[in-house]
Amino acid sequence: MTKADLVARVRERLEEGSQAEVGAAVEAVLAIIRDCLVRGEGVKIAGFGSFIVNRKAARRGRNPQTGEAITIAPRAVLSFRPSEALRARVAAGSQIR
Amino acid sequence: MTRLELIHELQARRAELGFRDAARLVDHCFAALAEALAAGERIELRGFGSFGVRHHEARTGRNPRTGAAIAVAAKGVPYFRAAKQLRAEVNRAAQTAPARAIG
Numbered sequence: 001m002t003k004a005d006l007v008a009r010v011r012e013r014l015e016e017g018s019q020a021e022v023g024a025a026v027e028a029v030l031a032i033i034r035d036c037l038v039r040g041e042g043v044k045i046a047g048f049g050s051f052i053v054n055r056k057a058a059r060r061g062r063n064p065q066t067g068e069a070i071t072i073a074p075r076a077v078l079s080f081r082p083s084e085a086l087r088a089r090v091a092a093g094s095q096i097r
Numbered sequence: 098m099t100r101l102e103l104i105h106e107l108q109a110r111r112a113e114l115g116f117r118d119a120a121r122l123v124d125h126c127f128a129a130l131a132e133a134l135a136a137g138e139r140i141e142l143r144g145f146g147s148f149g150v151r152h153h154e155a156r157t158g159r160n161p162r163t164g165a166a167i168a169v170a171a172k173g174v175p176y177f178r179a180a181k182q183l184r185a186e187v188n189r190a191a192q193t194a195p196a197r198a199i200g
Binding site: 001002003006009010013014021022024025026028029030031032033034036037038039040041042043044045046047048049051053055073074075076077078080082086087089090091092093 | 098099100103106107110111113114119121122123125126127128129130131132133134135136137138139140141142143144145150172173174175176177179183184186187188190191192
């Protein structure tokens with residue numbers, strides 16, 4: 001499913017709205033989530049899941065090739081934790097196949 | 098940010114949407130994503146990321162407390178991988194901003 005397919009399916013579900021209107025709104029939803037994550041804030045959607053920003057502290061690493069000690073800079077990584085409801089639906093769906 | 102805050106922010110950005118419209122839009126958006134995942138579909142949203150389903154084979158698990166063997170059925174597990182650009186932006190922003198509580 002692509003963004004265009006998502007817009008088409010949201011339109012079918014809504015039973016209203018032009019492709020341009022629904023497309024702009026779906027794009028806005030994605031932009032809002034992106035902006036929130038870039039601010040370092042997580043996004044939690046009940047019944048779907050949570051997008052989480054995990055901060056990793058700086059740590060001492062080693063170049064495995066040369067054995068040289070290096071400092072790995074602190075970084076932030078994104079993760080998604082599906083809700084129990086979504087997990088259950090996806091697990092059930094895959095059993096039928 | 099929660100679903101409700103997302104709805105309010107959508108209204109702020111798309112002034113033509115009333116609360117009810119914005120709420121229906123957000124809900125149908127996630128419902129459509131969930132439905133696709135439940136059907137085992139892969140979802141690719143350019144500039145945002147992709148969702149998919151990983152298949153886990155049936156296995157024999159163990160109750161860690163009693164050690165009793167239990168059959169774990171095959172199942173699908175949903176995953177999300179953020180777009181390369183989004184991952185980079187989140188990381189870059191974290192370098193410059195001081196650490197703060199994660200919502």
